Amino acid sequence: MTEHTESADRWPAPYASAPVDATVTVPGSKSVTNRGLVLAALSADPGWLRRPLRSRDTLLMAAALRALGAHIEEGVGPDGTGEFWRVIPTGLHGPATVDVGNAGTVMRFLPPVATLADGPVRFDGDPRSYERPLHGVIDGLRALGARIDDGRRGALPMTVQGSGSLDGGTVEIDASSSSQFVSALLLSGPRFNQGVEVRHTGATLPSVPHIRMTIEMLRRAGAKVDAPEDGGEPHVWRVTPGALLGRDLTVEPDLSNAQPFLAAALVTGGRVTIRDWPEHTVQPGDALREIFTEMGGSWVRDERGLTFTGGGRIQGIDVDLSDVGELTPGIAAVAALADGESVLRGVGHLRLHETDRLAALTREINGLGGDVTETDDGLRIRPRPLHGGDFHTYDDHRLATAGAVLGLAVEGVRVENIATTGKTLPGFPELWAGMLGEQQVGDERVEERA
Known part of the structure; x- marks a missing residue:
C-alpha cells in the first residue's frame, strides 16, 4: 500500500x-467522458461532448489526445450554460509524450491508440502509476503486432512504437486485475486492419458493467460489436474493422x-x-x-x-x-x-x-x-x-x-x-x-x- x-x-x-x-x-461521468474522447479522436469526422466532466483524469485524457494530434475545442453553449468539447480528428502522429497521471483510463485506453500513430509515443505518470497493472494491454498489443518498449516490466514508463496501423486479429488476455484491459482493445479495435477479437482467459472478470458501457458507446459510434450478452461465447468480444462516426454526445x-x-x-x-x-x-x-x-x-x-x-x-x-x-x-x-x-x-x-x-x-x-x-x-x-x-x-x-x-x-x-x-x-x-x-x-x- x-x-x-x-x-x-x-x-x-x-x-x-x-x-x-x-x-x-x-x-458528468468520467467513464463516459474519457471513452467519448477516445472514440471521437478515432472517428472519421468531428464529434461533440456536451456537459463533459472537467477533472484531472479527463483533462489528462484531452491533453494526451492533443499530443497525439487530435484538435479539441472547448466552449460554452449559447445560453451561457452547458460546457462542450468539440473533437476534430486530424490524424495521429508521434513523437509524443503522454502524461497519464494516475488515471487508469488514460494509461490503458491510449497505448492501443498510440499504435495507430506515426511515430513513438512515450507514456509516463505519477509514481503510483508505475505500480498499477498494465500487462494485459501490453501483452495483448504485442500479440497483435505492436512494438512496445517497457523493459519487460509490464508497467509504466514505456514507449509505444507507433507505425500508423496495427494488424489486429484474435488475442487472449487475462483481465482479472482490470476490465479496462478489455475496453482498451475494444475501443481502438475498429481502426485495426482486421478488427479485434478479445478472449479473456482469467478466472475472474471485475467491473463487467464498464465493458458493457464500452460496447454501447462503440455501437453508438457506428461500430459492429459481438458480445457475450448477445448470445456469443462467454468472455469473448469481437469488433469488426470500419470507420467510426463522430457523434453529438451528452454526458x-x-x-x-x-x-x-x-x-x-x-x-x-x-x-x-x-x-x-x-x-x-x-x-x-x-x-x-x-x-x-x-x-x-x-x-x-x-x-x-x-x-x-x-x-x-x-x-x-x-x-x-x-x-x-x-x-x-x-x-x-x-x-x-x-x-x-x-x-x-x-x-x-x-x-x-x-x-x-x-x-x-x-x-x-x-x-x-x-x-x-x-x-x-x-x-x-x-x-x-x-x-x-x-x-x-x-x-x-x-x-x-x-x-x-x-x-x-x-x-x-x-x-x-x-x-x-x-x-x-x-x-x-x-x-x-x-x-x-x-x-x-x-x-x-x-x-x-x-
Whole structure:
C-alpha cells in the first residue's frame, strides 16, 4: 500500500447535526467522458461532448489526445450554460509524450491508440502509476503486432512504437486485475486492419458493467460489436474493422460520484436528490439505489432526478461488489456506521487501484476505532463506536469521499488531502458544504419505493 503523506493538509470533515435535505448536481461521468474522447479522436469526422466532466483524469485524457494530434475545442453553449468539447480528428502522429497521471483510463485506453500513430509515443505518470497493472494491454498489443518498449516490466514508463496501423486479429488476455484491459482493445479495435477479437482467459472478470458501457458507446459510434450478452461465447468480444462516426454526445452525471451524497442521506436519516439521474444507464453507480436500500433507505426517481431518503438506522449488508468495485470505499464507510456486521466480497482487485484500497480502508477506519479485517476478496466490517482523528487518503479520491461520509456521523474527523477528489469530482468540498447548508423549503415529498 502506498504510504500516506505526512502533510499538514487536514480538512475538518463537516459533522451533520441534523438530517440533510438537499438537491445536488453531480458533474458528468468520467467513464463516459474519457471513452467519448477516445472514440471521437478515432472517428472519421468531428464529434461533440456536451456537459463533459472537467477533472484531472479527463483533462489528462484531452491533453494526451492533443499530443497525439487530435484538435479539441472547448466552449460554452449559447445560453451561457452547458460546457462542450468539440473533437476534430486530424490524424495521429508521434513523437509524443503522454502524461497519464494516475488515471487508469488514460494509461490503458491510449497505448492501443498510440499504435495507430506515426511515430513513438512515450507514456509516463505519477509514481503510483508505475505500480498499477498494465500487462494485459501490453501483452495483448504485442500479440497483435505492436512494438512496445517497457523493459519487460509490464508497467509504466514505456514507449509505444507507433507505425500508423496495427494488424489486429484474435488475442487472449487475462483481465482479472482490470476490465479496462478489455475496453482498451475494444475501443481502438475498429481502426485495426482486421478488427479485434478479445478472449479473456482469467478466472475472474471485475467491473463487467464498464465493458458493457464500452460496447454501447462503440455501437453508438457506428461500430459492429459481438458480445457475450448477445448470445456469443462467454468472455469473448469481437469488433469488426470500419470507420467510426463522430457523434453529438451528452454526458450523464457520474453516478459513482453521487455515492457520498446518497450516503449522506442514509447516514443522517435525511433526503438528497441527485438531479438528472438517467432512467436507463449502463453506469455501475446505478447499483447504489438497491445497495443503499438494502442498508436501510428508500428511493424514488421522477422528473427532478433520483431522491434517496435515509430510514433512520443503517443495516449491515453481505454483498458481492465484483461488478461495482469502485463503490467499495463509500459502502465501507456507511457499513462502519451500521448496527450490524457487513461483508463486502468480490473486490480483491482493489488492491491494485489508485492505492491498495482494502488495506487503506482497514487501516483508516480502524484508526478511528473501527473493526475492519481484510478477507481474501474483500472486507469484514463489525460495528464499533468511532471517534475523531486523521483519515489518510493515499492520493485516492474515493478514500477522501469515504472520510467525508464518516465525518457526518463522527465529530473530529480530519481528511488528509481532500483536494485529491479533483481527480474525478472537482469542487467536492464546495458541493459538500452546499449540501449541508441547503434546505428544500416547500418541496413536496413523493411516494417512495422501499
